[in-house]
Amino acid sequence: MSHDMSEEKLPEHRGSEGHEVAVHDDPFADPGLPPHEVRRTDIDERAARRAERQVALLFTVSMLATIGFIASYVVFPIDQIVFIWPFGHVSSLNFALGTTLGAALFCIGAGAVHWARTLMSDVEVADERHPIEAPEDVRAKVISDFKAGAEESGFGRRKLLRNTLIGSMALVPLSGVVLLRDLGPLPGKKLEHTGWDAATPAKPIKLVSMNTDEPLKAEDVTVGSLVFAKPQGLSEASEGFQQAIAKDAVMLVRIAPEDIKDRPSREMGFDGILAFSKICTHVGCPISLYEQQTHHVLCPCHQSTFDLSDGARVIFGPAGHPLPQLKIKTDADGNLIATGDFNAPVGPSYWERA
Amino acid sequence: MKKLSARRRHPLAALVVLLFALAATGGLYAAFAPAGTAQADSSSQSLAIEEGKKLYAVGCSSCHGLNGQGGTDGPSLVGVGSAAVDFQVGTGRMPAQQPGAQVPAKKNIYSQAQIDQLAAYVASFGPGPVAPTKDQYDTAKGDVSAGGELFRTNCAQCHNFAGKGGALTHGKYAPALDNTSPKHIYEAMQTGPQNMPAFPDSVMPEKQKRDIVAFVRHTAEAPSPGGMDLGSLGPVTEGLFGWIFGLGALIAVAIWVAAHTSKAKKS
Known part of the structure; x- marks a missing residue:
């Protein structure tokens, strides 16, 4: 009984030490309402x-x-x-x-x-609680009425009616279940591909400047500059532009080739021009806070930071994957072209992502 | 004619012919040479470069090297062009006070004439962006609404949708554009100072730059119909203001109401 409260500390025992404490017979008695005071x-x-x-x-x-x-x-x-x-x-x-x-x-x-x-009355009013349960005779009457009703409906006797009713009631919710089909269809491979997927070595897609709507040439993109690009043929006036650009947006930077630390990334670019997805791999914010000396890109939503000179590796923040990169080269006229899709699915991670 | 022909073997004939030929060449050159003003220009240009070289030696060479080759404390200035000098010195960023994450703007201690001389000298290191003329950044000629769209595509991610600036990584920041002059905004886009990427004419033509300048100045100067803009930071500051001052006032009223009894006998 060591964890019991020491009895010497209880009020009754204080009296013996000379400090009288008034203790009511019932310390939990309802003191009632204080007397009403008028205004x-x-x-x-x-x-x-x-x-x-x-x-x-x-x-x-x-x-x-x-x-x-x-x-x-x-x-x-x-x-x-x-x-x-x-x-x-x-x-x-x-x-x-x-x-x-x-x-x-x-x-x-x-x-x-x-x-x-x-002005409204402020007299205190107390309502006593009463049991929620109905009186015995009322309950007996309800039960007997229910039994009589069940008997009169023939629910127990006419089995065909009963079973078809149960069947119809059971089937009704299926209408709601069928409507859940509208949540689908499953995305399938859609999340893995963007508008750049249509590009092939035989039929490349040109990179078009978001500013001028003109195809970008390699010499247009100088070291230290930043320009945003979209696939040729995607016009702001076209239907579904917002959905398409949310996946296809490209951020083009040019870094002096000797400053690019990641060799596969350098080889996906053209003479130091690198094309990265503009969509953060954390939750998909557009990300283009580019620092041209450190080659860092900062996401304004949750401060994920990517190092574009090192294959867009995540160097800070919650993002789980580097920014997807688009392999680019030039055609005979010097225009920048893509011959395939990004090297990884753009945007946030998802369940089936490989 | 006969006299002339008779003396054609005279020992001095060759000398005379030579003199005639020289005079003809000189005369023809004087007639067809490029205009004299160009010569005057180049001499004033070389004078400016001379003056700029002196200013450079005093204010810049300790970090950027005696010939602009750069060093451990400052980057090479070869090819930065006169626009970069006009921006960096005109906004007081250069000469820098101390190394750090970012060199802040401060009071400019050079006159525009001195800046032009410095720019002429630095531009002589190698070709680079040229400081714009007044017409290139004339806000009256820019299209504010087109500029707004370009600003939101290219600039707003760092400088905020209203040009109020914002934070970057490791202590760096995009400065507010409220007090930046049209010329300096234009030059910043041309040259990409410090960590700002450059937007050369090849990806952002001159006209688009002028539109952006017009938009930035319009946004900075036009009064806000909503009154206090709370830094134009959007829902964060506005929500904080609403929660603290709006709800705070309601709580204060509730406490005041409850603290004043309506009873006749005050307790």
Whole structure:
């Protein structure tokens, strides 16, 4: 019994040491409600009338503010900028609409609170709990009624009706289950490929600048520069552009070839021009915060950092894979072309990813 | 004619012919030579390079080397062009105060004439981007809305959608563009200072640069209809402001209401 509380510390034993502690016979008895105290508005009719006027005033201010809102909407021009301390330069229309609507809502709330605190009854009321269970005779009647109903319906006797009813009820939810098919079809190989997949050595796809919409030439991309590219034929006006560019976006940088540490990566580029996916491999944010001296690319969402001079290796942050790289070369006219897809699926990791 | 013909074997005839030929060549050269102004220009240019060389020796050579070849403390300046010098010195970044993650902008101590002389000298190391003319960065001629689209594609990832700047790796940052002059914005795009990538004319033509300059200046100068922009950082600061000041005011009102009893007998 070593973990029991020491009995000497209990209040009854303190008395022997000369410090008397008053202990009730039942320390857990319900003390009941404190006596009700009246408010000034309960006993002073003038105070009550004043409170009434205050509440009415608040509601009136709210009405005026609403009228003010409508008036400001009509009066203030949409492009007028004024200086209001401490907000600085602000549109007069925005400011007037916000202030009047705020005042209208606040005054309704303040009036309601003031009304409840001063004029509505604040007498404490206690309701005793009662058992939830129904009385015995009511329960007996419900049970006998149910039995009579079951007997009259013939549910137990007419087995054909019963079984077909159960069958129909069991089948109804299947409609909902069939609709779950709309979650599919399974993506299959779709996640592994982008728009660049259509490129082959025989039919390469040109890299087109996002800025000029013109095919990019190798000499256009100077050391230290950054340019974004898309596959030729993908136009901003075309349907599904957003879905396509979310996978096809390419970030082109040129690094002096002797600074590229990763040889396979260097060989996938052309004379130091490297093409990487613009989509972070963590959760797929567009990523292009490129530092041309350190060759780092930072993702603004979760600070994953990739080293483009080292095969876009992850050097910081939660990303699990290096950025996919697109193998590029030049055609006879010096245009940059791709002859295949990225070397890895773009975007975040997924279950079936190899 | 006979007289002339009779003296054709005179010992001095060859000398006379030679003098005639020389005079004809000189005269023809004087008539067809390139205009004299070009000569004057090149001499003022070489004068600027001379002056720039002196300024360079004092302010730059300790890090970038006596001939711009670079060293352990500073990169080579061969091929950076006059635009890079005009940007780096004009924004006060160069001469740098101390090494570090990034050289900050500070007060510029050179006059524009001195910067031009320095730029002329550094440009003589090798060909590079040339400082733009006024027309190239004239915000009045730029298309603000096209510039906005280009800005969001090429610049906003680091400099924020409203040009307020942002953090990069290891203490580096993209500076705010609020107080950057049109010329310096243009030059930064041309040359890619420090860790900023360059956007040469081959991937971002001059007109697009002018549009971007127009957009950046418009965004910096146009008043915000919403009042306080809270750093234009978007939902983070706006949410924080709402939670602290909006909810804070509501809690203060609730406490004030509860602290004032309506009972007749104050306890």
